[in-house]
Amino acid sequence: MPPRFTPDRRALLGGIATAAVLGTAARAQARPVRIGYSISKTGPNAGGANTTTLPNYQLWARTVNEAGGLRLPDGQRRPIELIEYDDRSQSEEAVRNVDRLINQDRADLVLPPWGTALNLAVGPVLNRAGYPHLAVTSVTDRIPELVQRWPNAFFFLGRSSAAAEALVSALQGLRQEHGLGSTVALVSVQDQFGIELMNAGRAALNRAGFRILMDRQYPLGSQDLSPIIAEAARANPEIFIAFSYPPDTLALTEQARIANFNPKVFYTAVGTAFPLFRQRFGNNAEGVTGIGGVDTQSPAIRDYIARHTQVIGRPPDGWASPVTYASLQVLEQAIAQVGVDRPALIRAIASGTFETVIGTVRLENNQRVRQWWVGQWQGGEFVAVGPPGVPGVQPIRFPKPAWGAA
Amino acid sequence: MRRRDPAVPIAVLVAALALAPLPLLLGPFWQSLLVNVLMYAALATAWALFSGPTRYVSLATAAFFGIGAYTTAFLGEALPLPLVYPAAALAGAVVAAVVGLSTLRLSGVYFVIFTFGLAELIRQLVTYAEARLGGTVGRFVFVDVTPRGIYWLLLAVCVLVFLVGWWIGRSRLGWALRAIGDDEIAARHCGVDTTRTKVAVFAISATLISLVGAIMAPRWTYIDPAIAFNPILSFQVLIMALLGGAGRLFGPLLGVVPLAVLFELLQANFPNAFSVLLGLVFLGVVYLLPRGVVGLIEQGRGALRLARRTHPRPAA
Numbered sequence: 238m239p240p241r242f243t244p245d246r247r248a249l250l251g252g253i254a255t256a257a258v259l260g261t262a263a264r265a266q267a268r269p270v271r272i273g274y275s276i277s278k279t280g281p282n283a284g285g286a287n288t289t290t291l292p293n294y295q296l297w298a299r300t301v302n303e304a305g306g307l308r309l310p311d312g313q314r315r316p317i318e319l320i321e322y323d324d325r326s327q328s329e330e331a332v333r334n335v336d337r338l339i340n341q342d343r344a345d346l347v348l349p350p351w352g353t354a355l356n357l358a359v360g361p362v363l364n365r366a367g368y369p370h371l372a373v374t375s376v377t378d379r380i381p382e383l384v385q386r387w388p389n390a391f392f393f394l395g396r397s398s399a400a401a402e403a404l405v406s407a408l409q410g411l412r413q414e415h416g417l418g419s420t421v422a423l424v425s426v427q428d429q430f431g432i433e434l435m436n437a438g439r440a441a442l443n444r445a446g447f448r449i450l451m452d453r454q455y456p457l458g459s460q461d462l463s464p465i466i467a468e469a470a471r472a473n474p475e476i477f478i479a480f481s482y483p484p485d486t487l488a489l490t491e492q493a494r495i496a497n498f499n500p501k502v503f504y505t506a507v508g509t510a511f512p513l514f515r516q517r518f519g520n521n522a523e524g525v526t527g528i529g530g531v532d533t534q535s536p537a538i539r540d541y542i543a544r545h546t547q548v549i550g551r552p553p554d555g556w557a558s559p560v561t562y563a564s565l566q567v568l569e570q571a572i573a574q575v576g577v578d579r580p581a582l583i584r585a586i587a588s589g590t591f592e593t594v595i596g597t598v599r600l601e602n603n604q605r606v607r608q609w610w611v612g613q614w615q616g617g618e619f620v621a622v623g624p625p626g627v628p629g630v631q632p633i634r635f636p637k638p639a640w641g642a643a
Numbered sequence: 644m645r646r647r648d649p650a651v652p653i654a655v656l657v658a659a660l661a662l663a664p665l666p667l668l669l670g671p672f673w674q675s676l677l678v679n680v681l682m683y684a685a686l687a688t689a690w691a692l693f694s695g696p697t698r699y700v701s702l703a704t705a706a707f708f709g710i711g712a713y714t715t716a717f718l719g720e721a722l723p724l725p726l727v728y729p730a731a732a733l734a735g736a737v738v739a740a741v742v743g744l745s746t747l748r749l750s751g752v753y754f755v756i757f758t759f760g761l762a763e764l765i766r767q768l769v770t771y772a773e774a775r776l777g778g779t780v781g782r783f784v785f786v787d788v789t790p791r792g793i794y795w796l797l798l799a800v801c802v803l804v805f806l807v808g809w810w811i812g813r814s815r816l817g818w819a820l821r822a823i824g825d826d827e828i829a830a831r832h833c834g835v836d837t838t839r840t841k842v843a844v845f846a847i848s849a850t851l852i853s854l855v856g857a858i859m860a861p862r863w864t865y866i867d868p869a870i871a872f873n874p875i876l877s878f879q880v881l882i883m884a885l886l887g888g889a890g891r892l893f894g895p896l897l898g899v900v901p902l903a904v905l906f907e908l909l910q911a912n913f914p915n916a917f918s919v920l921l922g923l924v925f926l927g928v929v930y931l932l933p934r935g936v937v938g939l940i941e942q943g944r945g946a947l948r949l950a951r952r953t954h955p956r957p958a959a
Binding site: 278279281321322323325327328329330332333334336337339340341353354357358360361362365366377379386427428429432433436454456457 | 670671672675676679767770771774778779780781783785859862863864865866867869870873875907910911914915917918
């Protein structure tokens with residue numbers, strides 16, 4: 238049997254935060270709630286995990302512990318102790334880490350890993366053990382089927398096709414109100430999420446009467462995307478849509494700037510909302526649209542962004558970060574209602590209404606449906622501009638300004 | 644060694660019978676660890692069936708593992724499970740035979756690079772085909788196999804691997820393989836059909852590796868080409884087999900067990916320094932055990948024999 242260290246050693250953050258904050262002896266004696274997670278600290282998923290998921294776990298645990306701990310129904314407070322493992326972006330490691338968290342570490346709760354693949358890998362383990370599964374960064378079109386299988390799983394970011402349909406409805410709005418043309422260049426990365434977006438987007442564009450001049454896919458990890466931008470520039474569309482991943486989002490935007498390719502709407506998907514995008518492109522980020530977006534008018538979001546920036550040292554991304562944090566607030570409020578009782582927590586999360594940084598969250602069939610899908614860089618913030626009709630959506634700035642000097 | 648050979652299948656079966664009830668006694672965590680040990684035991688031993696005697700270092704483990712995993716993903720919901728596994732084995736065998744026929748004339752570093760490229764090539768082909776024809780990249784594997792079921796299936800494959808290895812070792816095929824490993828040109832001059840021998844054993848090894856992939860896929864619910872054809876798998880199997888000693892049938896097992904336990908210890912206690920510590924351990928292995936654990940044991944035996952000869956035991 239492996240020799241095991243005291244929990245504090247592994248749960249450095251939770252432990253230290255707890256010890257530092259809980260000055261009063263009486264409070265320090267409350268038994269901590271052990272919350273474990275397996276996250277990709279190394280490997281190809283590390284970028285996403287470290288942007289969207291891990292900082293929010295740390296920020297949340299710290300915020301809760303500074304307030305004295307998780308509030309229970311009887312008014313008592315228990316601090317959070319985090320237990321962390323690295324899954325090295327491998328499904329098998331994630332499965333074993335969660336097995337270890339549940340059976341060896343006796344974690345009271347388990348938080349999800351980053352990404353669709355790893356969330357699905359740990360899904361059966363959490364389901365069998367009866368742990369609530371906040372599958373935030375798991376976005377696929379088969380969510381309704383997953384919910385049937387795993388009633389303990391909750392999906393906060395919706396289905397991929399919803400993202401593409403929301404984009405098209407925002408484009409239709411621009412066409413009616415601002416005279417946007419109908420020509421589109423459509424590209425996507427060959428990955429589950431990219432292709433699901435592409436299929437839904439293509440169908441929605443055709444239904445809405447847009448004309449697709451170019452329809453291309455490129456493999457995940459492509460190094461040189463200049464031919465794609467060159468082809469798009471030759472087609473000279475009014476709208477450029479790339480269902481891309483973070484590295485290619487940066488590469489496509491950079492190539493478009495170099496080639497001075499200036500469509501009236503320039504959309505790149507995952508990664509556009511990352512603070513890194515704005516750091517890299519500065520004022521050139523202005524007017525670029527992408528997946529995600531938040532209601533920057535909301536004081537709760539402003540406060541969240543400020544705390545994230547202060548504690549983690551950088552602002553959160555403008556798509557899944559606040560949603561991840563909101564999912565933790567949902568968990569926190571559910572614990573306040575029913576305590577650390579896992580079957581009761583699952584029922585409470587499924588049926589409750591919760592006030593979070595992204596507004597009121599109420600799940601339907603374990604899914605969050607109404608949400609911000611289209612964001613745009615406006616004045617250095619990634620603002621929600623679609624789909625129309627969702628609270629907090631602001632007007633889109635049209636057309637996107639031409640690229641300036643780098 | 645050769646004389647005691649019939650003891651091997653009996654020992655394998657007895658060990659399997661002893662291991663079979665473990666999942667009923669152990670909790671999910673230990674079961675999970677054992678699944679890992681069995682998976683690598685089957686993979687490393689199957690790898691060494693071909694690469695051990697011929698000394699052709701293959702990095703194609705991930706390619707065949709992925710083929711097996713994808714077969715389950717494609718057929719898992721359409722066919723009953725008892726048919727899915729033979730289909731996966733068949734897919735692995737066919738690909739290995741085609742690939743083997745066209746490439747086993749390569750040797751040395753060219754073969755290593757080719758096998759590494761093969762995994763990458765198949766990964767890209769699957770991605771391309773899925774994107775074009777499948778409508779998505781990434782498949783759900785909703786096959787109802789419990790972790791216990793996976794454990795027993797892996798145990799069965801391990802038994803199969805060892806029995807096949809034992810049979811090859813005793814057959815003409817085994818002699819031919821060892822002749823190739825010693826000197827391929829000499830073997831050919833002695834009348835050994837080297838290409839056919841190599842292709843046959845390469846295909847057997849690949850078939851078993853594909854079976855393991857097919858069994859493991861349901862454990863992850865979701866596979867995409869990056870998960871199924873993960874090159875790290877090829878390297879881990881190689882390292883485990885080399886640590887144990889690829890020249891003997893039970894050699895790889897001696898590498899798998901300590902390394903799987905070591906991975907678990909590092910992962911549980913030093914999750915943030917895992918890769919660094921692992922690198923140090925590998926350096927240590929290469930420096931201290933260049934011939935693997937098997938080499939160490941044989942060295943120890945040789946020393947004992949020498950000691951006995953120079954200091955004969957006084958008669959009682």
